[in-house]
Amino acid sequence: MKRTRFTDEQIIGILAEHEAGAKCADLCRKHGMSEGTFYNWKAKFGGMTVPEAKRLKALEDENAKLKKLLAEQMLDLAAMKDLVFKKVVTPAVKREAVAHLKARFGLSERRACRIAGADRKMIRYQAQRAPDTELRGRLRELANERRRFGYRRLFVLLRREGEPSGINRIYRLYREEGLTVRKRKARRKAVGTRAPILVEARPNARWSLDFVHDQFANGQRFRVLNVVDDVTRECLAAIPDTSISGRRVARELAALIERRGKPGMIVSDNGTELTSNAILRWCSEHRIEWHYIAPGKPMQNGFVESFNGRMRDELLNETMFRNLAHARVVIAAWADDYNTERPHSALDYQTPADYARSLTTAIARPAAQDESSARRAIAQPAPIGVNTNRAPVAAG
Numbered sequence: 001m002k003r004t005r006f007t008d009e010q011i012i013g014i015l016a017e018h019e020a021g022a023k024c025a026d027l028c029r030k031h032g033m034s035e036g037t038f039y040n041w042k043a044k045f046g047g048m049t050v051p052e053a054k055r056l057k058a059l060e061d062e063n064a065k066l067k068k069l070l071a072e073q074m075l076d077l078a079a080m081k082d083l084v085f086k087k088v089v090t091p092a093v094k095r096e097a098v099a100h101l102k103a104r105f106g107l108s109e110r111r112a113c114r115i116a117g118a119d120r121k122m123i124r125y126q127a128q129r130a131p132d133t134e135l136r137g138r139l140r141e142l143a144n145e146r147r148r149f150g151y152r153r154l155f156v157l158l159r160r161e162g163e164p165s166g167i168n169r170i171y172r173l174y175r176e177e178g179l180t181v182r183k184r185k186a187r188r189k190a191v192g193t194r195a196p197i198l199v200e201a202r203p204n205a206r207w208s209l210d211f212v213h214d215q216f217a218n219g220q221r222f223r224v225l226n227v228v229d230d231v232t233r234e235c236l237a238a239i240p241d242t243s244i245s246g247r248r249v250a251r252e253l254a255a256l257i258e259r260r261g262k263p264g265m266i267v268s269d270n271g272t273e274l275t276s277n278a279i280l281r282w283c284s285e286h287r288i289e290w291h292y293i294a295p296g297k298p299m300q301n302g303f304v305e306s307f308n309g310r311m312r313d314e315l316l317n318e319t320m321f322r323n324l325a326h327a328r329v330v331i332a333a334w335a336d337d338y339n340t341e342r343p344h345s346a347l348d349y350q351t352p353a354d355y356a357r358s359l360t361t362a363i364a365r366p367a368a369q370d371e372s373s374a375r376r377a378i379a380q381p382a383p384i385g386v387n388t389n390r391a392p393v394a395a396g
Contacts, residue, residue: 006031011041018042079105079115091125094118135165136173143179148314150181156343199231202363203356204261206230208304209268211244214316216323224331225249226311227256230267230303232356233344236260238311238335240327246276253282265289267301310338 006014014027018038028035045056079101088097094116101112113120138161142154149157151174155167174180199205208228215221225244227237237256241248257263266283268274270292283290293300315334321327343349350358 006033011045014038015042015045075105075107076111076115079107079112083116088116088118091118091122095123098123132173135163136177138163139170139173140177140179143174143177146314147318148181151179152345152349153343154179156349199264201231202359203229203232203234204263206265206267207236207263208301209249209266209274210301210304210308211271211273212308212311212316214321214327216321216327222321222324222327224311225252226304226307227253228304228307229352229356232352232359233303233307233347234352234356235307235335235338238331240324240331242324244273246273246278249273250278250282254286257286262286263288265291267291267293267304269293269298269301270295 014031018024018027024035024038028038082101082104083097088094095118097116098109098112098118101107101115102109107115109120109123113123135158138158139154142157143149146154146157151171152167154174155170158165158170206229208230210226212224212226213221214224220242222240222242223244225237225239225241226235228234229236237252239252253266266288268290273279275292279290282288298305311334315331319330321330339353340351342351344352344355347355
């Protein structure tokens with residue numbers, strides 16, 4: 001507000017002179033003011049005494065302060081409403097919020113920091129981190145090679161190459177580079193309790209079988225027979241073909257037993273190829289227990305179902321197969337990489353081959369030297385009444 005040259009006492013005195021008979025023109029010429037100013041004073045202070053004029057001035061000043069305070073509160077409220085849908089938690093987000101308030105509402109830095117709940121030192125902080133150009137480049141290369149790997153598996157791969165950075169740093173670079181993997185739609189989980197089938201913590205204790213389907217570039221469909229070791233998580237066989245009968249399954253299993261040894265149990269669903277007379281006759285001849293899951297309960301065969309999901313996500317959805325020969329080469333290479341290179345989260349990010357070797361070594365040790373390692377279980381303990389002489393583990 002523009003300050004006047006005259007105090008309230010002087011204005012009351014001039015008005016009193018006018019009431020005593022002095023002319024307006026003479027008073028204006030005497031005190032150096034315009035007639036418009038004089039009549040404004042008369043409209044505002046006419047008939048008032050000096051104390052009354054001071055009281056009016058005080059009321060006007062207080063009213064101006066209240067108006068200013070109200071305007072500031074309304075501006076702060078509008079700014080807070082503008083941030084109500086944003087989660088202002090991390091320092092980076094708070095810096096963005098303060099910059100947004102300053103640009104949109106014209107607020108000072110101090111006031112914007114108060115509204116956003118930020119410290120001015122944090123807002124002015126300039127990061128001194130190294131650009132990590134080489135590490136970022138290698139992380140992008142691995143993410144392009146392993147398109148469905150998250151930051152944990154990429155961290156394991158970098159550690160194998162000798163990278164000393166911790167997982168938090170890798171995760172930060174992973175997010176900054178925009179390498180986050182889009183999650184598949186989660187399946188509805190089963191509710192309730194289930195009794196697990198217990199097997200020994202050793203290779204070949206139990207195998208699981210299942211089929212997964214895909215198609216070539218020309219639209220012709222084919223299927224892949226997957227055989228998985230439930231304890232070591234190894235892919236024992238991944239056999240693609242346009243048609244796989246029960247006799248073919250029996251023949252492939254016989255060849256697999258010659259290479260690896262006889263399993264304690266085989267688990268599968270109730271598909272026609274796996275319930276055929278050829279499979280039943282083969283089980284009888286080789287004296288192998290074959291367990292069929294309950295119809296409509298694929299999680300009873302969860303190990304191979306999980307493997308099928310990884311194969312679908314990392315291989316089948318990412319590859320266009322030209323023909324059967326191409327599919328056999330690519331699937332065989334992927335299965336070998338799965339066993340020897342890919343870190344498995346359920347095995348503490350070891351590869352299945354490394355974990356199988358560690359189990360074999362532990363079992364081969366004399367019981368007197370390391371009985372606990374030889375009997376180490378990889379899942380929940382057995383329920384009451386179950387024989388635990390050979391370290392049973394949950395496998396389904």
